[in-house]
Amino acid sequence: MNPKIVKLGILGLVAIVTLLMSAARKRDPNAPAGDPLLAMILGWCIPGAGHWVLGSRGKAVFFFFMIMATFAAGVWLADCRNVKYDDNEFYWVGQLGCGAILVIANVFVGYAPHGKMPIEWYEIGLLYICVAGMLNVVLLLNLFNPPPKPQAAAKEAA
Amino acid sequence: MSYLLFSLPLCLVISLVVAAAHDDEPRVIVRKGLKSFAALVLLVVVAGIVVFALQEWTGR
Numbered sequence: 001m002n003p004k005i006v007k008l009g010i011l012g013l014v015a016i017v018t019l020l021m022s023a024a025r026k027r028d029p030n031a032p033a034g035d036p037l038l039a040m041i042l043g044w045c046i047p048g049a050g051h052w053v054l055g056s057r058g059k060a061v062f063f064f065f066m067i068m069a070t071f072a073a074g075v076w077l078a079d080c081r082n083v084k085y086d087d088n089e090f091y092w093v094g095q096l097g098c099g100a101i102l103v104i105a106n107v108f109v110g111y112a113p114h115g116k117m118p119i120e121w122y123e124i125g126l127l128y129i130c131v132a133g134m135l136n137v138v139l140l141l142n143l144f145n146p147p148p149k150p151q152a153a154a155k156e157a158a
Numbered sequence: 159m160s161y162l163l164f165s166l167p168l169c170l171v172i173s174l175v176v177a178a179a180h181d182d183e184p185r186v187i188v189r190k191g192l193k194s195f196a197a198l199v200l201l202v203v204v205a206g207i208v209v210f211a212l213q214e215w216t217g218r
Contacts, residue, residue: 056182059178059182062178063175063178066171066174066175067175069171070168070171073167077164121164124161124164127168128168131168131171131172135171135172135175135176138175138176138179139175139179142179142180147179147180147181147182
């Protein structure tokens with residue numbers, strides 16, 4: 001069997017198990033109303049969109065700009081190109097968390113080097129892109145267990 | 159050295175995003191984020207020194 005398919009299968013299995021475990025955890029009764037699964041899908045497509053749907057508008061904008069800036073910096077450092085599976089499979093897996101941004105970046109940027117940046121910066125750019133993807137995954141998991149509201153936390157403390 | 163410089167903004171982004179994910183109050187987010195940032199930078203510096211020492215020791 002193609003090793004790429006096997007690796008993707010293992011990755012998919014880990015992702016599904018992680019999602020199921022997050023969804024199965026008891027939700028905080030003070031958590032904002034809304035479907036976390038829908039929020040998660042939206043959040044994967046556009047970073048921060050999940051928090052927007054659940055009502056944390058300020059945080060959503062903050063997360064969007066942070067992750068987009070990290071991703072854009074990574075693409076710029078990597079000589080205006082995306083991560084190719086053949087270049088580095090680990091970073092390629094990590095960047096999958098960025099969702100729809102990858103599709104847009106593929107259309108506008110592609111994989112061909114432009115020769116404008118030093119070649120040593122390529123790996124650093126890949127790291128930035130990978131971290132942007134992984135941070136978005138952290139935010140997706142956070143949708144299932146958001147922090148308690150300040151009033152609720154104060155009530156609990158009292 | 160340049161790797162350390164490149165890692166600083168990354169450490170800041172990671173610290174702030176993770177802090178914002180776990181708290182709602184901006185002041186708490188900044189305080190916890192800066193603490194995590196300091197810890198991450200320290201970790202990166204120590205890891206850099208260890209890796210550099212290992213490279214020198216093994217001659218690679």
